[in-house]
Amino acid sequence: MRRRIVSTLTLKAWRDVLAHKGQFISLIVLVSLGITSYVTFQNGYHDLAASLEQAYSTLRFADLTVRVERMPLSAARDIARIDGVAAARVRTVRDVGLELENGDQATARIVSTPGPSADVNAVHVEQGRFPAHDARDEVLLSPQFATDTKTRVGDRLVLRIGGERVAVRVVGIGTDPEYLYALQSEGDLPSPGSFAVVFVTERTVEHLLDTSGSGNDVAVRVKAGFDPARVADEVERRVRPYNPISTAMRDDMPGHVGLQSELDQNRLMARSMPALVLIISSMSLFIALSRLVQAQRGEIGLAKALGYGDGQILAHYLTIAAIVAIGGSALGVGLGLWGAQGIAASYVSLLGLPFLTSGFYPHVVAIAVGLAFVSCLAAAAVPAWSSARLAPAVAMHADPNRSLAGGRIPIAERLLSPVLPRSFTVRVPVRNVFRARRRSLYTVLGIAFAMVLSVTTVAMFDSIDHLMDKAFTEVERWDVMAAFSVPFGEARVAEVRRIAGVERVQKAFIMPVTLSARGTDKDVVLTAMAPDADFHGFTPAGGAAPFDALAAGDLVLSASTARQLGLVPGASVAVDSPLVDDPVLMRVGALSDEMLGQPAFVSLDAAAKLIGSQVTEYNALYLDADPRRAERIQDELYDMPGAASVQVKAGLVERLTSMLELMDFFGTVLLAFGSALAFVVVFTTFTANVTERTREIATMRTIGEDNAHLTIMITLENLLLALAALPLGIWLGVKATDALFASFTTESYTLKAYISPGSILRICLLMLLVLLLSEIPPVRRIFRLDLAEATKVME
């Protein structure tokens, strides 16, 4: 008997699913969206990591390199015999000049290599071929530079070596594992147009650089199971006769570090993005299933009256939830695996990896299916349990929607009433909004959740744009900045002022210092400048006005530094400068909210104490300049003795922007998810709204209301609810963005969620469009309603 009851309920579960096909399909799609995003991003990440690993192993990436003054090529054999070394190769690595078509000069890094067959750092040829071993002017060029400068196979490059111009021919495009991600030095932003890697044979390098059987670098691959650091020690010992200069483990190689940081970012995204999608889809699922169960309260009461137990009823709804979970995870895993291929392929090509490995990762699928089940079962269990516990009579009479506060007309509605048109076409929707409160709440929450993902995506971009915009217009108020490793005096300042295009020169002395207060130390970069210098914009965050503080000889600290050291304006802090023996006590005069890094500022006069003498020399210049001449000015500055780095703000902005391309890519994918999610959630909500009221709407139609007016009423009601939902959705989205940022904010930059008014407008319009589109299917249902049927059934 018991078994029979259970199977009847299982049958009912299937019937329910079939009877509400549209609803269930959208629930399944909802679940699948979360699962799809999880599988897509996770699988994409694993594919990317595997692709990188494959490139490293196929191209036999060195575990370490040691730079020396000069060593014979034959010394490699000796090093290869070290315990733990799989292979070693002596090569030449040298930076030379490279003439660009516009007359500027780029850096070319010449790297000698036997080519694709090398047993350490083999090259991968993408296009053309590797230089012939007997040729003397053939080179293989790195793809990033080739793409950026539109250099093709067959083109000539002019190198500047020791004052001479030497022409070489590009016979192929490709790279080795060390330069997959072509960075000149660590911490650089990629600047594909100004850094080329030129791979040449030993014969060619001998011709170009006169190396005669020697090299200046040894690349070593370590056997599996050996500790590269220990091997490195031994290699260093063996190369001592050749005057070693530096050793680089993989973690010191700029390209590897760059790729790792891309991979790390990707992993972060692959975790936080699906988490967001999953949270939103679970919330929406929860609401949708709650409504479904609510709507079936009558049936639940009936089932209980017939003698079904609470557990059986719970099992019934869990069965339905399991059906949704199975459907959702099947669809989600399928779509996710398909999407992951796309993501991995685009990412691999964006990063310029030579291989694409796509794998199947059972643990990703297992976690995805687990997540689908947990979220579905949890979403169903709560409302099902609370309904099952109702007394049968209460359940049978319980009304899902008529939760009118004590049967009184809500005050808000009464206040609104006098200004509304008399027409019921306007009044009924307004009344529904205030009176069918549960439905209104579900709808508002539904629409708001539906927006969160899109809002978050847009807000992420807006926030970064906003940060960049503020950083480069309000904070960094200069056009060209030059840092010198050798300090200079006023003569140099005057010289710079004379460069054509330079409008104004501000000087500064920048030094690393250690701040200490209450036993806490903090290393910061201290800029000494004239109190009225304005190349850096402050965002006052306490204390005196920053410029007054500087004029008074006090420090201006970034608010986050002050927080870390427990300092308030007026407090004293010990400043330890490398230029004087004892720390100097200084007063904190003002705080500033800094977005990038944790800079500190002081006046040139006050800095005397930290330098040990009156400041008459400087090591940094901030120029206002004609932007069209910025590049020229940069070249002239670089030609000055001791110039360490010269930055053109416009170029910096451009490079940062191009780095954001990867973000754009994620953003596009996320927006697609966001829109799909919004549509499904709003559609589910509206369909439930209409389904729940089938009888009411059928009655209206029966007594003579026409489709047009009904459509207006429903649209008006939805728009009114949207009016409440849009601000809530935007607020939730911005909060979610903040939470997301909190997960990847570091000391070096502080991101605050920001969304521009334009984006808000666009999102609202987009949502209204989604709203109107999602309304179509339920409204069509109304048009097709069988009045005879709908008015006779009991609810």
Add this chain to the structure above:
Amino acid sequence: MPSDDLVVLRDVRKVYRMGDVEVQALHVRELTIRRGEFVAVLGPSGSGKTTLLNLVGGIDAPTSGQILFDGEDISGFSDRQLTLFRRENVGFVFQFFNLIPTLTAEENVRFAVDLASRDGVPPDRDPKALLAKVGLADRVSHFPKQLSGGEQQRVAVARALAKNPKLILGDEPTGNLDFRTGKLVLSALRDVNRDEGAAVVLVTHNMPLAAIADRVLHIRDGEIASVEINERPVAPEDVTW
């Protein structure tokens, strides 16, 4: 001078098709409902009573045959025409009341007044007066769920009156009510029929109720089996069952 016939059915059939099986729910060779007439429809469950009402009220279309309302054939009407037809001519009272849950009693009635006035018919009906007529003067601002079943049904009657219809259709309006409340609803219908001249077609399972009608149709297996004319209709207050 309009004819005395309000509704005329000629050879009307309603066939439901479910897969290969056809069910003939109703076949009426000839039926006329006159203005101001009170007709009761009696018959066992599944005999076709509701089907008849749905066809006459324009919420369902016949498979074949003609339905003339005020001389106009509504059987070929489009959805839009049927909507206007119902709005202007027919008042419905359902077995399950079907009030709009988010509107108060008065607003439920006003909704119908509003509808009727949309096409230029003067909204001369005061919802409060209509509710008073069915004995609910002191319940105007109650929501349906705050009303008893009988009260809800009387609001439904008031709503049906709102447009001053030529025809009121009631499908077992007392089916869910107790004896005393049922009689109140019937009185309300009878009064409307008397005072406003609206024809009433009342479907019921209850033989004794038919005593209040001018004419009683007996339906069996989708066909009108017999017609009985009541020379002396009983006042609803005097019916017993």
